[in-house]
Amino acid sequence: MQSANLSQMLEEDSGQLQALPSGSTSGGSGSGFPVLVAEAIRSAENRGKPCSVRLHRRGWASMVLGRSLYVWRGRQTVAVSGSVTSRPLPLICRELPLCVSDLAHRAELVDLLLTPTLTSSGVVVADSSSAAAVDSSAAIAGCLSASPGGLLYYWPSIGQPASYCEHQMQQLRGEQCSQLR
Numbered sequence: 543m544q545s546a547n548l549s550q551m552l553e554e555d556s557g558q559l560q561a562l563p564s565g566s567t568s569g570g571s572g573s574g575f576p577v578l579v580a581e582a583i584r585s586a587e588n589r590g591k592p593c594s595v596r597l598h599r600r601g602w603a604s605m606v607l608g609r610s611l612y613v614w615r616g617r618q619t620v621a622v623s624g625s626v627t628s629r630p631l632p633l634i635c636r637e638l639p640l641c642v643s644d645l646a647h648r649a650e651l652v653d654l655l656l657t658p659t660l661t662s663s664g665v666v667v668a669d670s671s672s673a674a675a676v677d678s679s680a681a682i683a684g685c686l687s688a689s690p691g692g693l694l695y696y697w698p699s700i701g702q703p704a705s706y707c708e709h710q711m712q713q714l715r716g717e718q719c720s721q722l723r
Contacts, residue, residue, distance in 0.1 A: 574616075578612065579614060582605075582612060592646040593607045594606050596652060598653075598656075599654075599656060602615045602616075602683060606652065610637055611637070612636070613638065615634045636700040636701065638685060638695075638703045639703065640687060640695070641689050643693075645691055650720075652685065653686045653722045654686075655683065657684075684697055684699055684700070685697045685700050689719065690719050690720075692710060692712075692718075694708060695707075695708050696708075
């Protein structure tokens with residue numbers, strides 16, 4: 543996919559990822575991607591590599607480009623407790639390595655494991671869209687990725703890409719993994 547198509551795909555979403563300021567992307571293109579993702583899309587060495595994007599809950603997205611997995615949360619603005627003013631949540635973006643595979647990795651085989659979110663009053667909610675104010679430090683994502691050949695990678699925190707577990711699924715018996723449930 544071209545970067546314009548990826549930008550369009552994200553802009554057609556419910557709007558959770560549209561709030562990225564143009565300053566958060568390289569070159570000021572206004573693509574709505576974090577710098578790391580925009581540079582990967584534009585990179586000459588990535589031309590022709592399979593690319594797919596998946597939108598997740600609470601403003602998170604994942605993109606698989608070749609053997610790299612990019613996970614990010616779009617910059618969102620939330621109300622500050624007891625005030626009409628708002629503050630932006632920090633942009634979070636990480637690159638995670640995927641295993642060597644003869645088959646193309648896909649974003650459909652990626653799932654994010656999001657921690658419960660705290661409101662400013664300390665109430666835990668399952669989805670931040672129902673919270674008036676969110677404590678951004680509480681929303682750290684873990685990640686689960688499956689290769690088409692059935693190798694599972696689990697990162698307890700995307701903030702520590704070198705800390706992961708892997709497991710080969712024996713149940714596939716030579717078949718390709720098509721989805722995570």
